[in-house]
Structure formats: structure tokens, C-alpha cells
Amino acid sequence: PADPPWWTRAVVYQVYPRSFQDSDGDGIGDLGGVLQRLDHLADLGVDVVWLSPIYPSPQADNGYDISDYTGVDPLFGSLAQLDELIAALHDRGMKLVMDLVVNHTSDEHPWFGESRSSPDSRKRDWYWWRPPREGMAAGQPGAEPTNWHGFFSGSTWELDEASGEYYLHLFDRKQPDLNWENPQVRSAVYAMMREWLDRGVDGFRMDVINLISKDVGPDGELHDGPPLPGLPYGDGSASYLCGPRIHEFLQEMHRAVFAGHSEQLLLVGEMPGVTVEQARLFTDPARAEVDMVFQFEHVGLDFDETKWRPRPLRMRDLKTSFGRWQAGLADVGWNSLYWDNHDQPRAVSRFGDDSPRYRRDSATCLATLLHLHRGTPYVYQGEELGMANAPFAGIDDFRDVESLNHFAQAVAHGEDPADVLAALRRMSRDNARTPVQWDASEHAGFTTGKPWIAVNPDHADWHAAAQRDDQTSVFAHHRRLIALRHDDPVVALGDFTMLLPEHDELYAFTRSLDGATLLVVCNLGASTHPLGALLPGAVGAELVLRNLVDDGDPGVLRPWEARVLRPR
Ligand code: ISL
Numbered sequence: 001p002a003d004p005p006w007w008t009r010a011v012v013y014q015v016y017p018r019s020f021q022d023s024d025g026d027g028i029g030d031l032g033g034v035l036q037r038l039d040h041l042a043d044l045g046v047d048v049v050w051l052s053p054i055y056p057s058p059q060a061d062n063g064y065d066i067s068d069y070t071g072v073d074p075l076f077g078s079l080a081q082l083d084e085l086i087a088a089l090h091d092r093g094m095k096l097v098m099d100l101v102v103n104h105t106s107d108e109h110p111w112f113g114e115s116r117s118s119p120d121s122r123k124r125d126w127y128w129w130r131p132p133r134e135g136m137a138a139g140q141p142g143a144e145p146t147n148w149h150g151f152f153s154g155s156t157w158e159l160d161e162a163s164g165e166y167y168l169h170l171f172d173r174k175q176p177d178l179n180w181e182n183p184q185v186r187s188a189v190y191a192m193m194r195e196w197l198d199r200g201v202d203g204f205r206m207d208v209i210n211l212i213s214k215d216v217g218p219d220g221e222l223h224d225g226p227p228l229p230g231l232p233y234g235d236g237s238a239s240y241l242c243g244p245r246i247h248e249f250l251q252e253m254h255r256a257v258f259a260g261h262s263e264q265l266l267l268v269g270e271m272p273g274v275t276v277e278q279a280r281l282f283t284d285p286a287r288a289e290v291d292m293v294f295q296f297e298h299v300g301l302d303f304d305e306t307k308w309r310p311r312p313l314r315m316r317d318l319k320t321s322f323g324r325w326q327a328g329l330a331d332v333g334w335n336s337l338y339w340d341n342h343d344q345p346r347a348v349s350r351f352g353d354d355s356p357r358y359r360r361d362s363a364t365c366l367a368t369l370l371h372l373h374r375g376t377p378y379v380y381q382g383e384e385l386g387m388a389n390a391p392f393a394g395i396d397d398f399r400d401v402e403s404l405n406h407f408a409q410a411v412a413h414g415e416d417p418a419d420v421l422a423a424l425r426r427m428s429r430d431n432a433r434t435p436v437q438w439d440a441s442e443h444a445g446f447t448t449g450k451p452w453i454a455v456n457p458d459h460a461d462w463h464a465a466a467q468r469d470d471q472t473s474v475f476a477h478h479r480r481l482i483a484l485r486h487d488d489p490v491v492a493l494g495d496f497t498m499l500l501p502e503h504d505e506l507y508a509f510t511r512s513l514d515g516a517t518l519l520v521v522c523n524l525g526a527s528t529h530p531l532g533a534l535l536p537g538a539v540g541a542e543l544v545l546r547n548l549v550d551d552g553d554p555g556v557l558r559p560w561e562a563r564v565l566r567p568r
Pocket residue numbers: 061064065101151171207208270272307342343344429
């Protein structure tokens with residue numbers, strides 16, 4: 001049989017450039033900063049860097065609102081520096097994956113400017129323009145073409161006074177949705193992607209790529225969704241999550257952009273709401289769509305209807321979910337594995353225990369659990385240091401459009417501001433966006449200026465400089481996990497079997513390949529558990545890797561202890 005793809009052995013590191021390293025003192029991270037920190041990535045041993053958007057952008061959504069797909073925003077540096085970064089990574093044997101944001105552009109993209117200029121514009125149909133609801137006047141409350149609630153609160157429709165028509169924006173009003181039904185839009189996107197590949201980039205992380213196909217009727221009809229409790233909007237997701245032409249579009253993209261060299265590339269689709277069944281289709285190599293997807297099930301287990309209604313995670317839910325994804329993509333397709341990214345609160349605070357006593361142990365326990373699954377692990381900047389959620393004092397400390405809009409909308413609808421703030425503290429994306437903590441100095445070594453969002457005060461104790469040469473650090477543990485995946489084909493390719501599915505604190509599984517087996521046992525809690533009775537094979541087994549600093553009693557699993565074992 002053919003060799004397994006290179007990315008089955010790879011670990012990806014996500015750089016969110018705005019918060020990684022500033023090189024020019026303006027308080028915002030940039031490409032010069034990434035270039036200064038390549039040793040950190042090489043030290044960690046990652047194979048791929050995924051770079052969040054650096055393209056020209058009004059920064060309404062920190063660069064996920066792109067006004068020019070072909071350049072670099074001066075805020076982040078220059079195209080020459082990007083070329084330098086590609087070359088420097090390649091020199092060190094690493095690859096660079098760019099963010100591809102093509103569900104929408106910025107409203108300041110020339111395509112949208114032309115589209116908005118007149119209903120007769122040649123690019124009018126490049127976006128979703130619709131008249132007010134039948135019998136209603138433009139601008140009247142409820143006159144929006146559909147009742148959809150946007151990802152960032154409010155309606156998904158914005159009125160353009162000049163034409164009296166609305167345009168669709170699933171995210172911010174400054175992020176109008178491109179109309180993928182229009183073949184000119186698709187060829188323009190594919191041409192742009194080919195240019196980046198010609199420049200040397202090694203693949204794409206495709207932003208909300210399962211939202212590009214909308215369920216539109218033959219006469220352009222779009223449909224209302226079921227009402228949302230307490231809001232004057234409905235849930236439109238049935239009209240845009242994995243819409244009717246999504247597979248057709250991705251296959252067309254693959255033929256137009258990747259055909260002939262896809263083996264060297266990494267293609268990962270970010271797909272909110274994707275199911276295992278759909279993911280099998282997206283990642284089946286025979287269908288030539290993407291290599292893997294980011295699914296959202298496990299990061300939706302700790303809240304009720306919306307992320308702003310958090311509740312504790314139940315261990316059984318986590319096992320059922322991960323177990324189903326491991327099984328569902330066992331014979332076909334491939335998983336991507338993540339706890340953290342720039343949209344999620346910090347894992348050690350969310351699923352671990354960030355109290356001084358257990359922060360190191362729970363961060364390394366969670367990492368062990370994740371990296372030992374079958375799939376490609378993604379490490380988000382700072383995760384390798386055990387970075388935690390930030391102590392935001394009030395609404396003025398937040399920067400993210402999603403958080404700010406939600407606060408305004410919830411308070412306007414009568415929620416208690418203190419409750420809304422409490423939810424933001426737990427779930428806001430800004431938790432992941434505080435600057436990377438490089439050292440103990442005033443701004444954590446991130447900038448010599450004033451950081452665009454406050455540095456977490458815990459950087460005095462939690463920073464890279466202290467961890468790099470400390471074999472017991474969260475950083476050193478990540479380095480060992482990454483090396484283990486590189487060295488042991490069982491970690492990369494072994495079959496996954498969940499053990500103890502009902503247990504409330506222990507998460508255990510085996511990985512097996514060609515007669516070799518690894519047994520992974522993780523204690524996701526603060527009590528001690530005897531292993532002998534639960535997993536007899538664990539007691540006499542050879543220790544491959546552990547997260548706690550000393551061996552301990554092989555028959556007992558201590559709080560937040562994780563062990564990778566080779567049964568004899
Ligand atoms: O962050 C989320 C959880 O509330 C999602 O709603 C998130 O907006 C969604 O996962 C899509 O994310 C991607 O597209 C957005 C951008 O804001 C995110 O940063 C990006 O990762 C729009 O481009």
C-alpha cells in the first residue's frame with residue numbers, strides 16, 4: 001500500500017500574529033516578530049505553522065475581514081517578509097499554511113465596492129443582495145430578507161441606503177458573504193489561491209468553508225429559520241451549514257487549485273456544525289476535497305443553547321464525542337485534534353484546573369490526552385506554555401467584536417450586565433488573544449510599546465524563558481509529545497479503542513498497530529484512582545511517557561496524572 005500522508009505524523013502550530021510577537025513597538029504582533037521567534041517553534045519540534053490572516057484588512061475581525069487577498073497588511077509587515085518567513089521555515093524543514101477566508105470579504109474589498117456601487121454593477125451578483133421582505137419598507141424592523149441571527153449578534157442583513165437593498169453577512173456587517181453560486185467568484189478565488197501556492201505556501205486552513213454554499217431556491221429564495229428564544233431572530237443554519245453544493249465546490253476547488261501537487265500540501269477545512277458523517281465525505285481521499293476538518297462538537301459540550309450559557313463538561317459526553325469521531329474516521333478520512341485556537345477560551349482554564357496547584361499538571365494531562373489520539377494535533381500559541389484565561393475586569397478590557405456585540409445585545413434585551421460579563425470571562429475569544437508570554441518583563445517580551453490587549457498578569461510566573469530549559473515544564477512536555485508522534489508509528493497510525501467509557505474522571509484508551517499497543521491513561525480530576533482494579537494491564541506495563549515529575553506508584557493514578565504505557 002502507498003505510504004501514509006506526511007501529515008499523519010505532523011503537528012501543527014497556530015500563530016495568531018497580532019498576539020505572537022511585536023517587532024516594531026506599535027503594540028501589535030507582526031511578521032518581523034514571527035521571524036524573531038522561529039527558534040521557539042523549531043525547539044518545540046512542530047512540522048507546520050498555520051498563520052492566521054496577515055492580508056490587508058480594516059481589522060474589524062482581526063484580519064478575518066480581508067480587503068486584498070494578494071498582499072500583506074502594513075500592520076503586519078510586507079510581502080518580502082512573508083517570503084522571508086516561507087524560506088526560513090522551509091530551511092528548517094517546516095511548512096507554512098495560510099488562512100483562507102473566502103466565505104466573505106471585507107466590505108472594503110474592491111469587489112464589494114463595485115458590487116455595492118449599483119444594482120446594475122457587473123459584480124452585483126458577487127454578493128447576496130436582496131430587497132426588503134415583501135410588503136415591508138427598507139429599514140423597518142423585521143424587513144430583513146430572512147430572520148437569520150448572525151454569528152456576531154443582530155441580523156445577518158445590512159441595509160444599503162443607496163439602493164434600498166440588503167446584503168448578507170453571516171458575521172460582522174463589515175464581512176459581506178461572497179456568492180459562491182456565481183462561477184466568476186469561484187474562479188477569482190481559485191486564481192488567488194494558485195498565486196499563493198506559486199509563492200511557496202504549503203496549504204490552507206479554510207475559514208468556515210462549510211458555509212460557502214447557501215440553500216437558495218431557483219428564483220433566489222432564502223428561507224427563514226426557526227425562532228430563537230428571547231430574540232427577534234431565527235436560526236438560519238439549515239440554510240448555510242454544509243449547503244447543497246458544498247461538496248461540488250470543494251471538489252471543483254481541488255481540481256482547479258490542488259490537482260497534481262496535493263500530496264505535499266495540508267488542506268484543513270474549518271467547519272462549524274459538521275457531523276461525523278459529513279466529515280467522512282469531506283476527508284475521504286478518493287473524493288479529493290480536504291485532508292481533514294476542524295469539527296466543533298467537543299468545544300460545544302460545556303454550554304447549553306449558546307456559548308454564553310456555559311455549564312460544566314461531563315466526562316462521559318467528552319468520551320462519547322471523541323470516541324465517535326475516532327471511530328467514524330477510522331477506515332476513511334482523518335481527524336484534526338485541538339483544544340485551543342484563537343476562537344476558544346484557554347483549555348487549561350476550561351477543561352483543566354488553572355489553580356496554582358494543578359495548572360502545570362492539568363495542562364500536561366490535557367495535552368497528553370489530545371496528542372495520543374489518532375489525527376493531526378494542533379497547538380495554539382501559548383498552549384505549549386500552559387497559558388490561561390485572562391482576568392478581564394470589565395467590558396472595556398475586551399476587544400473582540402463577538403464579545404462586544406454580544407454584551408450590547410444581551411444587555412439591551414434585559415440581561416444583567418454582571419451575568420453577561422461572567423459568561424464573557426469564561427467564553428470570550430479574547431481569552432486566547434492575550435499576548436504570548438515570552439518572559440517576566442513588563443509586557444512579557446511581547447512588545448516594547450503598549451499591547452493592543454492587556455498581557456495576562458500571570459506572565460510573571462508563566463513564560464517561555466522559564467520553561468525552555470526546564471524538563472518539567474509544560475513546554476518540555478509538549479516537546480516530548482511531538483517527538484513521540486514523530487518516532488512511534490503507533491501514535492500516528494494506530495487503531496483507537498476507548499476504555500472505561502462510563503468512568504467519571506479517568507479517560508483511557510489504547511492505540512494498536514501491527515501487534516504493538518500503547519495504553520493511555522489520564523486522570524482528568526483532582527482525586528486519586530487505583531489502577532489495578534480498573535485496568536490491570538496498566539500496572540506492570542512499561543512507562544513510555546508521563547506528565548508528573550516523578551514516577552509515583554504504578555498502581556495509582558494521582559490527580560491530573562497521565563501515563564502512556566506499553567503493556568507487557
Ligand atoms: O468563535 C466561534 C465560537 O463562538 C465561532 O462562532 C466562530 O466565529 C466560527 O468558528 C468561525 O470562525 C472563523 O470565522 C470567523 C472568525 O471570526 C473566526 O476568528 C474564524 O476562526 C469569521 O471569519
